[in-house]
Amino acid sequence: MIEPRFVRAVNNIRPYGAHRYDLFGPKIGRRLTLFGRLALDLRVRLESDPRVVTYCERPLCIPDAKPSRVVDFWFRTHDDERLCVVLRTAEWTSAEQGGSLFPAFQSWSRASSFQLQMIHPKELDDPQVLRENRVMMLCYLAGTHAITIEKLMSGVLTVCKNGTTLSELERQFATADPMLVRSAVFRLLLRGEVRCAALALEPLGPNTELDVPSCRSPLVHYDSIEAPFRRILPISVSGRRRTTARFLMRARPAEAPDPRDDAVLGCHTPLREISRETGGGFNDVYRIFERCITQHEDGRIFGCRALIPYQHTRS
Template sequence: MRGFAPRFSTPLDAPRPRGSPMLEGFSPKLGRRVRLFNRSTFRQWVRLEVDPAVLSLCERPVRSSPAPGSRVVDFWVQRDAGEQLLLVDDEQDELAPTASDIPVQRVAAADLAAAATLIDNWQRMLPTIVSTRAWHSGALADSVQECVREPMALSRLERAFAMGDPPVVRGAVFELLRKGRLIAPSLHSQPLTPDTIFGPAS
């Protein structure tokens, strides 16, 4: 499935709802900025952006039905297992099983609340990845991954590459985590600190 051409790559030209905030972020997965109109969809974007199983995504890809004024779907997601459309809400109305022949799933507030700590951590880590991406190199990433043969604290990893720029090293560590080449299970339940442990993915 990797190397596929995504079905959706740009969002619909849908107006921002009156009174809604404009929340922006840069997507390393897409190589472009995303603009979202409420905090719940922004937090769900963070979850998708940092999930190694998500190959591609697109915000506001299509409407839920051809009917005039129908709701704009929040996300299209492509994984190895297939495509999915996501609606981020707590509405109780019956959900159409598919749109554009793609299965539809609802993401409730409880789902986002359960992932709150991880999302908050990634909201701190993504800007580091983005701001240092021009200095990331395959050689640095491979060296960092090779260094993490056993679980190591972030501060120890930074000291191991003391001759480098600490933010760039940190960005490389976070990018390896985003790609699934490292793991840090504590980030699901504890805030990111210099003592956070990163380990090999397998």
């Protein structure tokens, strides 16, 4: 695998008046800080586009720009590398009047084999249903990032070849936690290996139909680079909770209630050992564990579902 050309933001200075968002990026496997809604929108689109292999926020500054200006994102696909600049009001006004933006930087980009992509804020619109579906899928990916589900994904992909629904998958893989099944489905969707024809038309739910794109019916890519999504919803899980979740997937104390969950909680590691390993307080770890073993309305424990941000486990 080719190493990313950029791996960290060149600076973390918050522009005046811009909101700050601390997020976790499943595709890049690290936390990142963004400033402003448009940067957040573009990041969600990069995470959701199966063509994007990796990306980096604020990879470099545009020299001689006044006021100072950073490139919003760099990203790499299988075919090329691009630099994305979301235009500010004064910039797109100048461009509409025929002005040339950052001519020296454009020349440098071409010489460095970058495609410089300037995005007008009006291009950053998306159907509301599609926006909310993408955010929900990223919530699941952030919550299960530290959990290995490749074997489950392989099984899900096999079933999807004949067409299925989300509820049918959960019934077929009843021994696995429903959150892990959904995470496997959503990872495959965002990779482009599974298709949901109604992704932009209706909210994801139990009756969502899934299949595998064929050669005659190629996967439709919603152009996530051209039209990022603008709604602000929580899509991250704290690093400590993710770390604790990884241990909870393979450890349970002697008083854990249900032996049927041994497939998920594999061995008998005490909670205090998990507390030492994760760096979290014992009470914090116990609360997370207590959330996981709370009974869901479907009769099973919440399991990994309790780790979704803002998931309520009490009726």
